[in-house]
Amino acid sequence: MNHLQRKNISTRIVACSLVFSVMASPIVGTGIVKAAPVNAPASSAHQAKEQATTNSPIRYQIDARLDEKTMTLHGSETVIYKNTSKDSLRELVFHTFADANRSESTQAQMFASANAQIRKDNPDKQAADFLGGIDILQVKETGKQLVFENKQQVLTVKLDRELKPGETVTAQVDFKVKIPYGSHRLSYYQNIINGAHWFPVMSVYEGSKHQWDRTPYSTSFESDYYTVSDYEVQLNVPASYQVSMPGMITVQDAEAGRKTVATTANRTREFVFFASPDYKVERDTRDGLTVEYYYFDNGPGKEKVIEAYIDQAFKAIQFFNDKYGEYPYPEFRIVESHVEGLAVEFSRLIQMGMIKGNPDVEGHTAFVHEIAHQWFHSLIGNNSETESFLDEGFADFSTVYFSEKQGDVMNGFKSIQLDEGAFDTAISASNTEVGDLWQPVYYHKGRQAIYQLYRTVGEEKFDLFMKAYFNRFVYQNATIDGLLETIGETLGKEAQSEIEQALRQPNFELKPEYQLTDAERAEYMHEMMKSMYHGVLAQNPDLPFETISRIMDKTLQGEPLTVVLSESASKKAKAQQQAVLKSLQTTFDIFGIQQPTVLSERQVIKKKLKNELANSNVIVIGSAATNPLVQALKPGIIKRADDIGFKWKATMSKPNTAGAYIIKHPHNQKRLLLHFFWTGDQLSTASAEDYNAMISKSMSFSSAFYQFYLMDQTGKLVMEKKNDNAISELFE
């Protein structure tokens, strides 16, 4: 389906480009096209909200034209910059993060595996296609050329006069951007353009250090650190494109086959756009806020899913409005894109991955996490190169806080109380210090430290502190020092020094009295696994009943489970049966599942066949030839195996073969019988490791849905029957 879409779009792009290539020069206009809003419902209240007087120290007017044939952006920006520091400035400094795409070594590593896959799927693309960059053509101040240098993602412009505190300068920068192919913050892939970091953006002048921030974009994580600014942007794009970006969007016809999409976005942390000819837009307006979802109408029932997400967005925004402070903008946008297992926050807009199947919208915590970033990143800014905890820790705590108050036990506070151990990196660490531990340290330890504060002072005081923190830093950049000061002022010195220690010292662990007890932990794991298995199977309603991982789901739901071994097997074979049993028992322990009944005596099995065994799901381990249950039910097993296309008799008589199959219980079609088998007396030693790994894989909720598989004596998979699991790639 994706491949087909790509073919369609490239045909369309080529057609457009042939006709309009004569008009490839950049458009440099002035001001903004005044037209009735087309994308968003017109409302004077919205307009007023957007155009409320701002005193943003930076104002951008950007005009750009997208040449979709060469995937280049030709742009011109006018930047009105006010020196709000106490220093006189001799230069202006911009980030040119688009230059991170000049080489693979400066591109973000988190997209590397996605790009490796894209490369494999698109062998016609060259390594150079995955690269890009920004050329600065000229910089002027009131018509006069200024000297500039663009190096290591930093554009430095020499002013020919001193910019004194409180003074304003207007600079015009003309630029050209090559958009890389693949999965990057700025890239094109299939039918979508991801437009982050596409124009020179002002760096933050740090008055306390008397210097501009010149940090290139992080290759391991994020380094978004901006001054809230006013934006007027006009993008000239093919008429067929839908463009999502922050602010009040208006659309005006341009030259034949093209249009100008314009927006005004005041007091906005950063400016990104997403464009696709295939976007459909679903929207809803409640209490003056419009939530829009730009999505691909590529599956049955998709519109209903989108509506559910929009509803969830309203719920989350309302919650954070009440707890922290008002979301001030008239609109909030969500875009669907091709990123896998990743979602990204931007100001007034979030980027989500491709929706697959029938997702559990209310349990989709990443969605709420990105929305929470509107408060912790967009409204309250921070330097996410040096203090990522401030946005990630608070966004993740907020997600859990929201889930808790929705009555979602699994994603609520219990998920924080489950302490996964200490890390010898402090929560306040920089991206460089934290390395690839950013998720456990910033997110999990970060939200835990905030939770400890919440428990220590109680919800009422905690909420008051959060409001004070919001009021102090909204539209500003917060720091950990500033956070601690606010805690000291609102919650007292003791609370301040306790959280300071939690954040600044390594090895933070939640106080034992706030952690889950052993019994609570077992129950929590059981509930978590139960909802995982059930959720995944519910999302795949067309799966056959005979699916190996379903036996875990049924057990977690409380159905009985019996394991049957053979006692007449050889000594070595018995040890092999025990090894498989032991690894199953370990899994059951971790999942908080009560241990199953284990039977091996022929007489006992015979006696229980009609009642207990007929009422139970069964896992058989070992050779069919010696297993008493298989021997007793053989004709029924052969018949049930036939139903799933498994040639039972032929397989069991084949030497040096091992594997698994799942069938309906011959005596009860509502129960399952799963057989981890090998032929002959023993499992070959060479295949044992792969055999055990395959057992775990086939039972897991995150792997493909297996019905049967066969291995040879070396452990090589020689045959399998399975259905794809959309979430499996997230776990590999």
Ligand SMILES: [Zn+2]
């Ligand atoms: Zn985040």
